Amino acid sequence: MIFSRYLFFILSFVAIYAALKVLISKKPMHSVLYLTLAFFAIAGHYILLNAQFLAVVHIIVYAGAIMVLFIYTVMLLNLNIQGEFPKSKLAKIASAIAGGLLLMTLIAVFRTYDLKMATDPSLNQIGLVKNLGKVLFEEYYLPFELSSVLFLAAMVGAVMLGKKDIY
Amino acid sequence: MSGTLQNMQIIPLDYYIFFCSALFAIGVVGVLVKRNALVIFMSIELMLNSANLLLAAFSAYRNDPAGQIFVFFIMVVAAAEVAIGLALLVMIYRSTHTIDINVLNKLKW
Numbered sequence: 001m002i003f004s005r006y007l008f009f010i011l012s013f014v015a016i017y018a019a020l021k022v023l024i025s026k027k028p029m030h031s032v033l034y035l036t037l038a039f040f041a042i043a044g045h046y047i048l049l050n051a052q053f054l055a056v057v058h059i060i061v062y063a064g065a066i067m068v069l070f071i072y073t074v075m076l077l078n079l080n081i082q083g084e085f086p087k088s089k090l091a092k093i094a095s096a097i098a099g100g101l102l103l104m105t106l107i108a109v110f111r112t113y114d115l116k117m118a119t120d121p122s123l124n125q126i127g128l129v130k131n132l133g134k135v136l137f138e139e140y141y142l143p144f145e146l147s148s149v150l151f152l153a154a155m156v157g158a159v160m161l162g163k164k165d166i167y
Numbered sequence: 168m169s170g171t172l173q174n175m176q177i178i179p180l181d182y183y184i185f186f187c188s189a190l191f192a193i194g195v196v197g198v199l200v201k202r203n204a205l206v207i208f209m210s211i212e213l214m215l216n217s218a219n220l221l222l223a224a225f226s227a228y229r230n231d232p233a234g235q236i237f238v239f240f241i242m243v244v245a246a247a248e249v250a251i252g253l254a255l256l257v258m259i260y261r262s263t264h265t266i267d268i269n270v271l272n273k274l275k276w
Binding site (some may be wrong): 008012015016020022023028031032035039045049050054057060061062065066070072074076085087091092096098099102103104106107111122124126131132134135139140150151155157161162 | 177
């Protein structure tokens with residue numbers, strides 16, 4: 001099963017490449033499409049962790065709903081005609097250095113940890129829909145119902161903000 | 168013997184930490200480097216996803232379903248957040264005809 005390790009590296013490479021291309025791409029539409037690729041690679045990671053439920057929800061929510069929203073917004077705002085607004089060279093270099101320092105700090109902090117792995121993720125069954133559904137509808141039933149109220153509020157808010165004559 | 172064999176098979180948890188740190192750092196650079204509010208929003212989604220993946224990885228390695236439930240709720244909140252955020256973005260574009268964040272600095276000082 002050394003195969004899963006190769007799969008991990010391939011998926012990580014695709015995700016990081018797509019994430020970098022989100023930043024490098026000049027046109028917002030290309031950024032959106034590369035972001036979709038990154039989301040699919042992350043869904044592959046969820047499957048590798050044996051979290052099938054999360055993988056399916058991730059594809060439905062991110063690649064399905066959020067990406068459609070982003071693409072519609074790009075088309076509504078007509079950004080490809082208006083063009084991009086590049087930052088100054090100094091600001092770009094400064095932010096790249098800041099991000100690199102953050103990455104260095106995170107890795108330096110985490111590499112000193114001695115992480116003990118309790119189980120092999122490819123053997124446990126907690127990520128399956130059946131087991132996760134049992135936990136969700138027994139222990140976390142109230143937050144699950146409250147999230148529907150959150151969605152209703154978000155829907156009303158989005159419709160209200162989208163109306164033309166409110167300001 | 169079986170222990171070493173098993174250790175060979177499992178992907179170390181450190182790999183997930185390093186991968187998610189890299190993804191998070193890329194998101195931070197995206198927020199800092201871009202002036203297009205839409206792309207900044209995408210970078211924020213990227214950071215949210217790296218945190219989600221790490222949470223799911225720890226949950227899978229610890230055999231604790233609470234972490235994956237938490238990831239599910241984060242996804243729920245993220246979906247609502249994107250809907251509202253993009254509605255706000257469209258509204259800003261309608262009133263100012265740009266989403267360049269250097270123009271939208273009325274609340275800065």
